[in-house]
Amino acid sequence: MKDKMVAMVKRIQDEICEAIEARERVPFHEDKWKREGGGGGRTRVIQGGSIFEKAGVNVSQVYGTLSPEAASEMGGGHDSSDLSFFATGVSLVMHPNNPFVPTVHANFRYFERGDGSSWWFGGGADLTPSYLFEEDATHFHQTFKNACDLHDAAYYPKFKKWCDEYFYIKHRGESRGVGGIFFDNHKAPDAERAFSFTKDCADAFLPSYLPILDRRLGSEFTSAQKDWQQIRRGRYVEFNLVYDRGTKFGLNTQGRIESILMSLPLTSRWEYCHETEKGSAEEALVDVLKNPREWAP
Amino acid sequence: MKDKMVAMVKRIQDEICEAIEARERVPFHEDKWKREGGGGGRTRVIQGGSIFEKAGVNVSQVYGTLSPEAASEMGGGHDSSDLSFFATGVSLVMHPNNPFVPTVHANFRYFERGDGSSWWFGGGADLTPSYLFEEDATHFHQTFKNACDLHDAAYYPKFKKWCDEYFYIKHRGESRGVGGIFFDNHKAPDAERAFSFTKDCADAFLPSYLPILDRRLGSEFTSAQKDWQQIRRGRYVEFNLVYDRGTKFGLNTQGRIESILMSLPLTSRWEYCHETEKGSAEEALVDVLKNPREWAP
Numbered sequence: 001m002k003d004k005m006v007a008m009v010k011r012i013q014d015e016i017c018e019a020i021e022a023r024e025r026v027p028f029h030e031d032k033w034k035r036e037g038g039g040g041g042r043t044r045v046i047q048g049g050s051i052f053e054k055a056g057v058n059v060s061q062v063y064g065t066l067s068p069e070a071a072s073e074m075g076g077g078h079d080s081s082d083l084s085f086f087a088t089g090v091s092l093v094m095h096p097n098n099p100f101v102p103t104v105h106a107n108f109r110y111f112e113r114g115d116g117s118s119w120w121f122g123g124g125a126d127l128t129p130s131y132l133f134e135e136d137a138t139h140f141h142q143t144f145k146n147a148c149d150l151h152d153a154a155y156y157p158k159f160k161k162w163c164d165e166y167f168y169i170k171h172r173g174e175s176r177g178v179g180g181i182f183f184d185n186h187k188a189p190d191a192e193r194a195f196s197f198t199k200d201c202a203d204a205f206l207p208s209y210l211p212i213l214d215r216r217l218g219s220e221f222t223s224a225q226k227d228w229q230q231i232r233r234g235r236y237v238e239f240n241l242v243y244d245r246g247t248k249f250g251l252n253t254q255g256r257i258e259s260i261l262m263s264l265p266l267t268s269r270w271e272y273c274h275e276t277e278k279g280s281a282e283e284a285l286v287d288v289l290k291n292p293r294e295w296a297p
Numbered sequence: 298m299k300d301k302m303v304a305m306v307k308r309i310q311d312e313i314c315e316a317i318e319a320r321e322r323v324p325f326h327e328d329k330w331k332r333e334g335g336g337g338g339r340t341r342v343i344q345g346g347s348i349f350e351k352a353g354v355n356v357s358q359v360y361g362t363l364s365p366e367a368a369s370e371m372g373g374g375h376d377s378s379d380l381s382f383f384a385t386g387v388s389l390v391m392h393p394n395n396p397f398v399p400t401v402h403a404n405f406r407y408f409e410r411g412d413g414s415s416w417w418f419g420g421g422a423d424l425t426p427s428y429l430f431e432e433d434a435t436h437f438h439q440t441f442k443n444a445c446d447l448h449d450a451a452y453y454p455k456f457k458k459w460c461d462e463y464f465y466i467k468h469r470g471e472s473r474g475v476g477g478i479f480f481d482n483h484k485a486p487d488a489e490r491a492f493s494f495t496k497d498c499a500d501a502f503l504p505s506y507l508p509i510l511d512r513r514l515g516s517e518f519t520s521a522q523k524d525w526q527q528i529r530r531g532r533y534v535e536f537n538l539v540y541d542r543g544t545k546f547g548l549n550t551q552g553r554i555e556s557i558l559m560s561l562p563l564t565s566r567w568e569y570c571h572e573t574e575k576g577s578a579e580e581a582l583v584d585v586l587k588n589p590r591e592w593a594p
Contacts, residue, residue: 045569171548241538242548251468258570270561272342
């Protein structure tokens with residue numbers, strides 16, 4: 001399973017980077033890196049591109065021995081006496097220049113603890129627009145619902161709700177974006193089918209996002225709309241630094257800092273007491289972030 | 298003591314705002330606010346000023362009942378059975394436009410727990426330059442050392458070290474800035490003299506910062522130097538959201554979010570794998586952040 005998952009996440013990285021490079025003027029810059037305790041990864045980043053302010057697609061396969069604190073944070077219902085672990089995954093975050101193109105994040109991962117008797121999959125994808133287009137949110141959710149429905153009709157409702165709960169910025173009383181799916185500790189009904197489900201979700205990423213990207217790419221925008229995007233970027237930073245478990249895990253375990261914080265936007269903005277205008281497009285976005293909707297019922 | 302401290306922090310807020318407004322084209326915007334559980338404050342902010350991208354000076358006096366979690370985070374060696382509290386203080390953060398003018402932060406505060414039998418002072422001030430000018434760091438530290446030395450020759454070395462330890466960005470292996478002083482749980486040798494020490498430090502703020510501001514204000518800078526400042530702002534955000542106890546306390550206790558996050562810069566930047574050039578002024582700054590120096594031995 002380790003090898004199969006590693007091969008899958010590398011293929012996903014290649015396919016996503018190819019699809020983006022077919023649209024971008026700037027190629028991905030690749031860094032291969034090694035982890036001191038075991039394993040390594042390859043990080044691919046576009047910065048200052050024609051479409052993306054910053055886009056990173058990272059794969060890693062790491063193994064070694066966990067600290068007791070890291071082990072207890074890692075979850076998975078393992079036998080805590082054996083601190084050896086293996087983890088592999090692909091994670092991506094793309095922050096576009098155009099405020100009408102949404103930021104997107106996805107992550108698909110596999111863990112083993114000890115001798116491999118404890119294992120699980122995790123993953124998900126979520127969309128973070130600065131401006132709400134209902135057809136985009138519907139398309140994104142429907143694509144992942146279709147992937148879920150191939151396996152279990154209960155998955156999408158469960159993982160959509162989990163996503164809304166996970167990407168919640170408690171101190172703002174709002175979600176980071178319009179959600180998607182999120183799953184963790186996933187081992188049902190068996191390893192083969194849990195892998196197959198994770199793979200189908202990973203394969204759903206490009207069909208979920210490319211049509212939205214292509215549709216919004218040429219939209220004209222004002223500097224006020226760009227400022228609003230920058231304020232939304234600030235909220236993205238708040239979520240990732242204050243709440244995101246992967247980021248906290250990485251910072252606490254002294255992971256490769258540039259890969260961990262690759263998720264942060266190139267630029268962001270915090271205005272004191274910024275308020276949206278009544279009836280504006282900005283207010284419509286905030287309304288949906290405060291009251292998550294069903295996009296693919 | 299409550300009334301005396303409230304009067305002192307309000308006077309300090311007035312004096313600082315007056316000194317800044319004498320230099321700024323833009324006046325402070327004032328918000329008076331009330332806290333649901335008791336008390337309130339007045340927040341004064343300049344945003345998009347001629348000198349300051351963002352500058353906030355906040356006073357508050359709040360009281361009520363703590364949650365047991367908040368009580369245990371609050372410190373002070375109190376009797377944990379009584380959850381009533383009183384807190385007042387002035388806090389400020391100023392982020393200038395010009396990358397040669399350093400960001401500055403200061404905070405002076407007083408707490409009581411229960412019936413007032415448990416009380417303590419806290420405070421400090423620290424300087425965060427994007428470019429290192431040794432004479433600025435020396436002047437800033439020397440000014441606070443002089444205030445400390447009026448009370449106890451042991452204070453400055455102790456509170457300088459505390460400041461270096463507190464404002465440390467562990468995941469970057471560097472300090473947020475060139476430090477200053479930081480003290481907490483301060484009740485020695487008695488309430489009157491602890492107040493007097495806190496007041497002298499608060500009064501040292503303007504003499505510590507204004508000469509630096511006036512000296513650097515007119516410096517010309519390039520867009521590359523502005524970008525470097527924006528990257529340093531990103532580190533400021535990382536510290537405040539990941540480590541700062543006041544920010545975490547505020548977010549966890551659902552405080553007034555705009556006053557808590559007033560400390561964040563208007564704009565910031567995260568470049569993937571940014572590296573400073575060998576022998577550059579940028580490298581000189583990073584070097585001092587990784588190896589804190591004695592500025593007022």
